[in-house]
Amino acid sequence: MKNLFKRAAVFTTVLALAGCSSSGSNDGNTDPNTTTADKPFNVVLTTAPVGFSPLTTNDAPSTYVNAQIYETLYRRSMDGTSYEPLLAKSEPDCDEAGTTCTIELQSGVTFHDGTPFNAEAVKYTIERIKDPNYGAARASIASSIEEVNVLDDTHVELKTSYPDGVLIAKLAHANSAIISPTADQAQDLMTQPVGTGPYQFVSAISGSEVKLTRYDGYWGEKPEIKDVTMTVIAETSTAISRLETGEADFLPRVPVNQMNRVKNIANVESVAESSSAITYLALRNNSSVNPKMADLNLRKAIVMAYDPDGYIASVDGYASYSRSIVGPTLFGYTSDAENYGYGYDLEAAKKLVEEGGYADEPIVFLINNRPETIALAEYIQSNLKAAGLNNVTIESLEWAAYLSETQQDNRYDITVLTWSNVTGDGTEMLDPNFHSVNSSKRVRYDNAEFDAFVDASKQTLDSAERTAAISAANKMILDDAVAATLYNQYQAYAFNAAYTNVEMDAGGVFYVQNFKLK
Amino acid sequence: MELKRENPLKGAFRKLLKNKLATACFIILLIEILLVVLAPLIAPYDPEAQDVYVKLAPGFWGMNNTAGVPYAPGHWLGTDNLGRDIFSRLLWGGRITLTVGFVSTMTGLFFGVLFGLLAGFYKKLDNIIMRFMDLLFTFPGILLAMLIVAMLGVSTVNATIAISVWSIPNFARMTRGKVLQIKEEDYIMAIRSLGARDTRILLCHVLINALPVIIVIATMRMASSIMSIATLSYLGLGSPPPTPEWGGMISIAKDYMWDRPSLIIIPGVVVMITVICFNILGDKLRDILDPSLKD
Numbered sequence: 001m002k003n004l005f006k007r008a009a010v011f012t013t014v015l016a017l018a019g020c021s022s023s024g025s026n027d028g029n030t031d032p033n034t035t036t037a038d039k040p041f042n043v044v045l046t047t048a049p050v051g052f053s054p055l056t057t058n059d060a061p062s063t064y065v066n067a068q069i070y071e072t073l074y075r076r077s078m079d080g081t082s083y084e085p086l087l088a089k090s091e092p093d094c095d096e097a098g099t100t101c102t103i104e105l106q107s108g109v110t111f112h113d114g115t116p117f118n119a120e121a122v123k124y125t126i127e128r129i130k131d132p133n134y135g136a137a138r139a140s141i142a143s144s145i146e147e148v149n150v151l152d153d154t155h156v157e158l159k160t161s162y163p164d165g166v167l168i169a170k171l172a173h174a175n176s177a178i179i180s181p182t183a184d185q186a187q188d189l190m191t192q193p194v195g196t197g198p199y200q201f202v203s204a205i206s207g208s209e210v211k212l213t214r215y216d217g218y219w220g221e222k223p224e225i226k227d228v229t230m231t232v233i234a235e236t237s238t239a240i241s242r243l244e245t246g247e248a249d250f251l252p253r254v255p256v257n258q259m260n261r262v263k264n265i266a267n268v269e270s271v272a273e274s275s276s277a278i279t280y281l282a283l284r285n286n287s288s289v290n291p292k293m294a295d296l297n298l299r300k301a302i303v304m305a306y307d308p309d310g311y312i313a314s315v316d317g318y319a320s321y322s323r324s325i326v327g328p329t330l331f332g333y334t335s336d337a338e339n340y341g342y343g344y345d346l347e348a349a350k351k352l353v354e355e356g357g358y359a360d361e362p363i364v365f366l367i368n369n370r371p372e373t374i375a376l377a378e379y380i381q382s383n384l385k386a387a388g389l390n391n392v393t394i395e396s397l398e399w400a401a402y403l404s405e406t407q408q409d410n411r412y413d414i415t416v417l418t419w420s421n422v423t424g425d426g427t428e429m430l431d432p433n434f435h436s437v438n439s440s441k442r443v444r445y446d447n448a449e450f451d452a453f454v455d456a457s458k459q460t461l462d463s464a465e466r467t468a469a470i471s472a473a474n475k476m477i478l479d480d481a482v483a484a485t486l487y488n489q490y491q492a493y494a495f496n497a498a499y500t501n502v503e504m505d506a507g508g509v510f511y512v513q514n515f516k517l518k
Numbered sequence: 519m520e521l522k523r524e525n526p527l528k529g530a531f532r533k534l535l536k537n538k539l540a541t542a543c544f545i546i547l548l549i550e551i552l553l554v555v556l557a558p559l560i561a562p563y564d565p566e567a568q569d570v571y572v573k574l575a576p577g578f579w580g581m582n583n584t585a586g587v588p589y590a591p592g593h594w595l596g597t598d599n600l601g602r603d604i605f606s607r608l609l610w611g612g613r614i615t616l617t618v619g620f621v622s623t624m625t626g627l628f629f630g631v632l633f634g635l636l637a638g639f640y641k642k643l644d645n646i647i648m649r650f651m652d653l654l655f656t657f658p659g660i661l662l663a664m665l666i667v668a669m670l671g672v673s674t675v676n677a678t679i680a681i682s683v684w685s686i687p688n689f690a691r692m693t694r695g696k697v698l699q700i701k702e703e704d705y706i707m708a709i710r711s712l713g714a715r716d717t718r719i720l721l722c723h724v725l726i727n728a729l730p731v732i733i734v735i736a737t738m739r740m741a742s743s744i745m746s747i748a749t750l751s752y753l754g755l756g757s758p759p760p761t762p763e764w765g766g767m768i769s770i771a772k773d774y775m776w777d778r779p780s781l782i783i784i785p786g787v788v789v790m791i792t793v794i795c796f797n798i799l800g801d802k803l804r805d806i807l808d809p810s811l812k813d
Binding site: 235236237255257258260261310311313314369371372374375377378379381382385393394395396 | 775
């Protein structure tokens, strides 16, 4: 035994010494003065991108990468208030009926593979999005477009089935970025992306790292940062340590529960600001595990049991709450929405549970396994228990598995979903999440009346009409308790203070081309 | 003529208590088990009850804190990220951790010893059983457990099954070795020539004499089983949230270890002490019961 202790003591000492020496050498790397434009800009992602085709991926990490490689016809301004032409030269020129629009395109733009960007490429991309066999992640983007005509190299004509009020918003969506037709036919864009953006793809190790470099033939202003490396570090704590040691320059997504730690790191700037992203509770009223979920009263009880103030306190106030599922920063929000649906009312929830005899009903609560989601789920579970729902089981799945499992039939009763809303438009919240045809089919809200409101919100250019339709759809979904706001997200990010102009737009996308060295 | 059976366990316990370190470990484990069994009486709070307004409060050491998060009265080991009482979670979590450790060790012991006895005693079965055990051995333990949990789904019961399966080959191999040795002893030959049946020989003579080895392995496996359930829970494959489990507590705490290091230190130290105690006990028992195994 003595021998054992001796061995343990030696081992501990060796470990301690090793710890000293490694932290000693790290100190050398943290000097921000050594940062130059030639040093790769290191972005740390906590979830791996699914792939690099803008058309077939719709997850935030993929968008982080693709936003550097690809460009859209329009782009939402950083403050989220307007849309600016990007690959398009100006706003669409529509006829009186509003169903035929001509878009003038930038000239002299080439894809990274040398293919010229022109009206053909736009036509090709939109047709790909529309093609049901292609598997576009957001086919609804092009659902209103009936025909794409090439007028000449720099003019493309879009014929829509109705005057599309969200056309620009949809063309500004990351999922409608223009792809190179030659590259798409020659290779798999998921692994070998080719776009017109300021950065071109160099290499990637699936699930671990992506390397990009400045595209010298870029048509716009040349970015200051030359090389960009995006590394996947699933452990948030480790990711933040990278920032601390200077190995990482940018963390686009800092869980708000880590803000206290991030704020105290020297030479690192952190930002927490409200965003258009919403985290909501989805309740399946159909295709659920427990058929009782079809009861409005059970769903109402679940919604009423949730206490948003407590959750906001648990994340140190880095979140806000609006009852409306179309968040306050989105087009289509009206303040009336705060009275739609059901707010926190524990007593009423208890009563509903008691009256319905729901106390021991098994409820499957499917979530992704991010630590902050688990904490949120545990919080909700405890809220539900307070209301008398004693049999809520949390099942957590790894991210990719979670995304596919939530689309299965009869797979869950409630889940936590987040929608970052890249376009900032209310229709873009309701259509892809809840429409019975166009949505991702995670929430199975099969309501023709609701669908009609959502469709109506798309099929007019009149803002007032659109707002009214969005508002009606919003009310319906809240009154039916198939979705309830958990909180409106703050987006928090942190970056090496040697850089400036590092910002994310309200939809949670960043463009390294704007980042500058101090 | 009557064969006098000698009980190899006789006196072992007394010998064990002569060793100070082993006694200390024994007492620590006894106290731990007592606390855990009495958790419903001792624990000041419901382990799952949340109060987010006192989240991440320090324990008794922060009673006089003037800066930072104040001490939350009553939560003398502090609270976690959702304001749950650490002390209560530790007690209730111990129930899960120790029960899973015990149950999986016993299940592993039952099947392992059964396979070991059969393989050692019957030459025909030896190859079949032991090659299957080798197959189980080829997987690193935690991978095998993860594989099983992935197939069966995340739950405490499935984690217990996974850890049991992982324990089986250890018991089987050691038991078989011992059986092969005992089988050749003269007294087995003697009882056989008296006309005893195989079952009687196996249970009353072989098993009894292999018992010391089995007890030693069981004590050691107890330590690894506790580590395993803690590891599985840490990886999100053990007890699902919000069940308090020591490994799960560590897993939650890792996100807050910069704000509140005690969250990770407390369950970590408890797991460490428990595992070390079981290992030391196993070590000492081996010295006493089966000197031939020493080093």
